[in-house]
Amino acid sequence: MRAEEQVLLKLNKLTKNFGGLKAVDVFDLDVASGSITSLIGPNGAGKTTVFNLITGIYRPEAGSIEFDGRELIGRQPHQVAKAGIARTFQTLRLFENLTCFENVLSGQHCRTCSGIISSVLGTSAQRREEAEVRGEAERCLKLVDMWDFRDELARNLPYGYRRRLEIARALATQPHLLVLDEPAGGLNEKESADLMELIQGIRDSGITIFLIEHDMQVVMGISDWVAVMDNGRKISEGTPYDVQHDARVIEAYLGTDDDDDFYSKASAGEEWEGEGRT
């Protein structure tokens, strides 16, 4: 089934060390175009490092990252964003002292080109571009249902909205691939349910999603494909159903992280999935 799909992002034998620690160890993964692909694993498995490698914050020791047929390794983070990969951060990184509207406007920077001189002169091209930028920012804010908060400073927002604002900001870069680092972290049940709906909506609009998540209800509920990581290596991948029943996965979770009772959560996710999908 997977073979027929078009691969948007291809991670090939990716390796990254921190001192003696192999954070990511010969890691392969394909993210299919138009899919929601999840990366899960115990804390410290190396998931966020994979994201940082993709987005150009770290440089791998070996391996390749192919996005839409082009090699990404060696590109600066801003070049990766321009190439069409937008991300959110596990520990939110909003522009705290700017309003929600400005936060979202930032995403349009790499899609526009006005310079100092045209801005000072206020040329018609510059004004047209400004209007487009504002329109796009408005669209993205409305998409996450936050238009009413456009004038609010990011630091004054309640937590759930901060997560949504980061997603809106990433969408404003008009990405092909949206990389979400624990988007449901810290959200309550209602908020995560809303978030799932939002993520699915984004996917339906044609943007591929790659996410890290701890909340198994979310992962199992919306993913088309799940990869499991432990100690820098991929230990399993497949559909949500396959992964939940993979003995290696259960072992990885039960063996390393007692608080995170994967199996019960996974089963809960399965039930939820049963209710949610019609």
Added chain:
Amino acid sequence: MALFIEQLVNGLTVGAVYSLVALGYTMVYGVMRMINFAHGDFFMIGSYLGFTLVSSALLGGAIPLWAALIVVVVLSMAGVALLGVIVERAAYRPLRRSSRLTAVVSAIGVSIFLQNAVMLIWGPRYRAYPPWSVPSITWQVGGIYINFMQVLILAVSFGLMVALYLFVQRTTVGAAIRATAIDHDTARLMGIDVDQIIRLIFLIGPALGAAAGVLLGLYYRQIHFTVGWTYGLKAFTAAIMGGIGNIPGAMVGGLLLGILEMLGAGYISSAWKDVFVFLILILLLMFRPTGLLGERIAEKV
């Protein structure tokens, strides 16, 4: 070769003074992430206090010279340490939660205040330590001359630096200082009184600065209320060279800066020596952005 060794000795002497002052910058930075722009003025006030004490009847012959010198240094250190604690309480503590730039400007305000206070108290002109304050003994060692003050400066500064290093590395209070430097909140959870630690930092830093001030006053004999900025800038440069926040870094940075400066003065020209020093600083930071001994801080993403 004689020139080289002579400049090396001169460099070590000045460098030791820089190191003492740099320690004050680096300790405050390590614990509070703040550049204490007024630190150079603590140094300057130390040299003025020393001047007043030396010129007073103390050295009239009632007690032996060496005892009098110790009394002068200790009293100046105590006076400036007290001032440091007052400044921290009045001008820095209210700003502990605000942005770093605010704290920098507040420190600049303190610095301007202290400079002008000194100018009003001691007058705007150069003051000179009396010639009898130190014995004018010079030794000849293998073709180069070393005078009493150079030996005294090296002895006192290295003594103080070793004492500080042992204090920070080997005692419980030192461990508390190191813990506070890493994370205030966690340190507080471990039962450390962070306010107390910061107060202690503002005792030790200015005291070391004052000692350096007295030593430098005795060495060059001339003092002025603006020397705080000139030497403060050099010492701050030294702290950055070593890697700010790092105690051994400040010591190494100070000595290195002193030696570079004196070699620059000896081999290039004294008019260009500061240009030479700052060029080295810039080159160093281009290749090691966090100084010689500074840790590479990768931001957590």
Added chain:
Amino acid sequence: MAGRVERANSASRLGTPLPLVGSYLSKWGLPVIIGIGIIFPHVAGNYWIDVAVFWGIYVLLGLSLNIIVGEVGLFNMGHSAFFAIGAYTTAILSERFGVSLWLLLPLSGLAAGVAGYILAKPIIHLRGDYLLIVTIGLNEIIRITLLNNPLGLTGGPNGIIMLDQFRIFGHAIERPMDFYYLVWAFVAITVFVLIRIQRSRIGRCWNYVREDEIAAQAMGIDTRWAKLIAFTLGAAIAGATGTVFAAKLVVISPESFTFMESVILFCIVILGGMGSIPGVILGSAGMMVLPELLRNFAQFRMLFFGLALVLMMIFRPQGLWPSRRWTTILREGEGE
């Protein structure tokens, strides 16, 4: 498509009117201030007109540094180096080659801008305090170089005497009143240009870099480029101001461009409110005019001044007139 979100506390401020100061300024304040500004030199004595001229020069310098410190958040404490490059370029070219000051104005800006670009390029990646000491170092290097009179160009500690003046239709600008109008006309132009930039794509990306560099990169902003543009532009404006300064002062010497001057400029930006144009104007007033007003206390004035800085930071850390343009922009955006 999007999930429904409960709006328990709708915190939108769109309905509330602008704060009083802002609305007064836009309706009545600006014409009144401009009116007072035009009348001022006709009622004030030459001494106070001169104070206002230097105030204006500091506003220009403050605005130029505000781009670097206030908008992008780069700790530049050596800004008077670029001011010096501009002033010396003017003085040397005017005295040796008789170049007209109107030509030297952009030329000095260009010289300082190029110097800013070249000097900043290798060090722009340094983190906060390291950049601070490096810029101080650059300031010292340039000041000492000027002092040492390389190739007999700079005149050493005595500096250069520059006799030429700005001329408008053959009328030389010499009187304090002429200078007053010249300087404040430059201020008006600079403010106009900077407001345009602030409200553009470039101005916004500077603020993103200031708020969070890593997030800005993730949004596709080349932060190194953004910082360099700001540094170059700030240096260029300071350099052009150097021409005006040279014309006003006649004698250009290294003592006008010390580290202390850079520190004062830095304080102006923070005192006014980072990234705020009216803040810079007020901040410069605080730094230039206030000490003049305290002249009666002569020797105590700098003492008070230091104290005032500390008290300001404790009781009004956001600055005299914090930047509030973001909400206004949005309202304009809706009006279109």
